[in-house]
Amino acid sequence: MEGSRNPDHDKTSFWKKNSKTVPGRPSPKKDVKSSSKPKMVGATSFQDFQASVSDAWAMDDDDFCIISGLENTKISKKVSQSAALNVLNSHRSSTDTPNSNEKPESGEMEHVRNSRIPGRPQQLHCLHPPQDEDSESKLERFESVLANPPSHQELCKLSWSGIPVKVRAITWRLLSGYLPINLERRNGVLERKRQDYWNLVDKYYYADHDETNRDIQHQINIDVPRMNPSIPLFQQKTVQIMFERILFIWSIRHPASGYVQGINDLVTPFYVVFLQEFILNNQAFETFQVDTLTEEQLRIIEADSFWCLSKFLDGIQDNYVFAQVGIQRKVHRLEELIKRVDETLHRHLKQHNVSYLQFSFRWLNNLLTRELPLRCTIRLWDTYLAENDCFASFQLYVCASFLLYWKDDLMRQNDFQGLLLLLQNLPTQSWTSSQISILVAEAYKLKVMFADAPNHLQSNTGDS
Numbered sequence: 001m002e003g004s005r006n007p008d009h010d011k012t013s014f015w016k017k018n019s020k021t022v023p024g025r026p027s028p029k030k031d032v033k034s035s036s037k038p039k040m041v042g043a044t045s046f047q048d049f050q051a052s053v054s055d056a057w058a059m060d061d062d063d064f065c066i067i068s069g070l071e072n073t074k075i076s077k078k079v080s081q082s083a084a085l086n087v088l089n090s091h092r093s094s095t096d097t098p099n100s101n102e103k104p105e106s107g108e109m110e111h112v113r114n115s116r117i118p119g120r121p122q123q124l125h126c127l128h129p130p131q132d133e134d135s136e137s138k139l140e141r142f143e144s145v146l147a148n149p150p151s152h153q154e155l156c157k158l159s160w161s162g163i164p165v166k167v168r169a170i171t172w173r174l175l176s177g178y179l180p181i182n183l184e185r186r187n188g189v190l191e192r193k194r195q196d197y198w199n200l201v202d203k204y205y206y207a208d209h210d211e212t213n214r215d216i217q218h219q220i221n222i223d224v225p226r227m228n229p230s231i232p233l234f235q236q237k238t239v240q241i242m243f244e245r246i247l248f249i250w251s252i253r254h255p256a257s258g259y260v261q262g263i264n265d266l267v268t269p270f271y272v273v274f275l276q277e278f279i280l281n282n283q284a285f286e287t288f289q290v291d292t293l294t295e296e297q298l299r300i301i302e303a304d305s306f307w308c309l310s311k312f313l314d315g316i317q318d319n320y321v322f323a324q325v326g327i328q329r330k331v332h333r334l335e336e337l338i339k340r341v342d343e344t345l346h347r348h349l350k351q352h353n354v355s356y357l358q359f360s361f362r363w364l365n366n367l368l369t370r371e372l373p374l375r376c377t378i379r380l381w382d383t384y385l386a387e388n389d390c391f392a393s394f395q396l397y398v399c400a401s402f403l404l405y406w407k408d409d410l411m412r413q414n415d416f417q418g419l420l421l422l423l424q425n426l427p428t429q430s431w432t433s434s435q436i437s438i439l440v441a442e443a444y445k446l447k448v449m450f451a452d453a454p455n456h457l458q459s460n461t462g463d464s
Contacts (some may be wrong), residue, residue, distance in 0.1 A: 063336070094230035094420040146170065149181050152388075159386040160440075162433060169277040172270070173304065175385040176311040180207055190304075197249070197303040204252045205245050216259045220247045227264050231286050231374065233275075234268070238290050242302045243267060249306060263367040266313070269378050270305040277301075316392050326365050330396055331357050334364075337400050337450060345407050352416045359423035363399045371402070372428050372436075379433045383440045393451060401407070405439070 142164055145154060155174060163171050173179035180189050211218060224243045228234040234243075246267055249261035272285050278297050279288055290298065333355040339346040349356070362370060367384070369377050380398070387394045406426060413419045428435075 027129060044355055083117070125443075135164075137278075138162075139166060148182055150174075152181065152305065156386040156388060159384055161437060163382045165276055168273050168378075168382070169304075170380075172273055172308060172385060175388070176308045178304070178308050178311055186208050193307055194300060194303040197306050198299065200249050200252070201245055205248055213248075214252045217244075217248060219261070220244050220251075223261055223264060227270065228374070231284055233272075233290070236290055237273075238298070242298070242305075243271070245279045245307045246302060246309070250309070251393065253310075262366055267305055267309055267368050268374065269381050270312075271301065272374065273300045273378060274304045287438045312459050316395075327361060328357075331360050332359050333396055334399055334403075337396070337446065338403060341400065341446065341452070342407065343406060344409060345404070348411055349419065352414070352419055354416060354423070355379055358420060360403070362424075364395065366403065368398070371426055373431055376428070376431045376436050377434065379436045380440065390440070394443065394447060397446040397451070398440060400446055401439050401442040404442075 024045055058193065141158060145158060146167060152174075157173065159171055159175060170179065173180065178187055178193070204213075213388070221244065224240045224247070225235075227243070233239060243264060247259055247264060250263065251257075275288065275290070276285055276303070278293055279285060293301075338356075367377075367379065384391045384395070406422070409422060410419060
């Protein structure tokens with residue numbers, strides 16, 4: 001399908017994508033302990049843990065999202081390497097020494113220490129903070145590239161280290177494959193796709209619902225008011241109705257899974273990015289009143305959020321087949337990776353009976369959206385979208401770097417309860433784009449070391 005992702009694109013990744021687009025919704029009524037299912041090393045019953053993590057979803061082919069004119073291009077290793085090395089070099093002198101009298105800038109995370117750098121065992125030393133993604137020079141580079149039809153590779157390379165807010169909406173549309181590269185086709189495609197969405201709303205959302213759809217609608221109506229309770233934006237009735245429509249149409253178009261709790265987490269970054277396109281004077285989106293926008297602006301935000309979400313999930317659909325065996329495999333790969341990179345931390349977790357499934361399932365399932373402030377999630381997704389077809393495998397290394405970041409804190413916990421409470425409530429409230437830039441750069445280093453040499457992760461021992 002032109003413009004879609006190729007599930008067999010990455011032969012060097014840990015796993016192959018599921019070529020059959022027949023996802024199934026995880027059901028607590030099913031027995032996932034069948035011998036035909038892959039078993040997790042060191043994990044307790046997946047069915048037991050699944051009861052506390054009910055935020056999964058599946059997806060089907062997105063026939064309405066076929067966009068012609070955009071090559072099915074994935075980001076090259078040189079693109080990722082160049083962007084990652086730029087971030088690392090910019091941090092090489094920015095870490096304070098123990099004798100430094102300079103205090104961290106306001107807003108920097110209070111828990112940052114010299115020894116806690118993701119992607120151990122290497123440590124970086126720096127004097128300067130990373131260049132902000134909204135810097136004037138970077139914005140000028142983006143505007144120059146976007147002024148003419150950019151190559152997909154060029155746009156990915158520029159976006160990997162962060163996208164300025166002013167041009168993020170159009171860049172995300174291009175990276176998602178929702179907006180054609182060809183300038184002459186853009187207006188026509190956007191008009192048609194937006195109208196397609198509202199045709200679906202008119203046909204299904206406002207129609208009489210059968211029993212199944214009534215149940216879906218009921219669950220959505222329960223979940224939406226509870227999302228992001230600390231952000232006033234998402235408590236506005238207009239916003240909640242928009243999310244309800246997006247989620248309901250999603251479930252109609254993906255009957256194999258229907259609506260599953262947690263998908264709203266994946267809508268929020270797109271919604272905010274397209275909302276910011278209409279916010280003037282750098283006003284904070286967290287408190288913005290959407291009722292001040294025109295009806296046409298609201299329709300654009302909602303339709304574009306729906307379609308870009310659909311395109312984005314194309315790259316991780318192997319995670320959400322029945323029983324989510326794809327995520328289970330990735331949890332096991334994460335455990336193997338940490339064991340090779342930092343055996344001390346791995347043994348500490350295992351000695352206190354902490355299963356990787358107990359904390360990393362949510363990380364992989366929700367793409368760290370529940371672990372990070374929303375602004376940091378959006379910055380992280382700049383890199384995810386720039387990774388294009390390689391995003392699904394790159395996410396594993398981001399999770400590994402995220403875990404390694406907290407080694408010092410984890411090593412001070414000497415019991416199961418303390419470790420699990422920390423892992424499920426990591427103090428990222430003060431994180432900024434600076435931490436995310438380091439995180440993705442260190443994730444790239446891990447990818448270079450292990451993605452192209454998966455045998456390095458194989459252990460000859462049977463211990464966990």
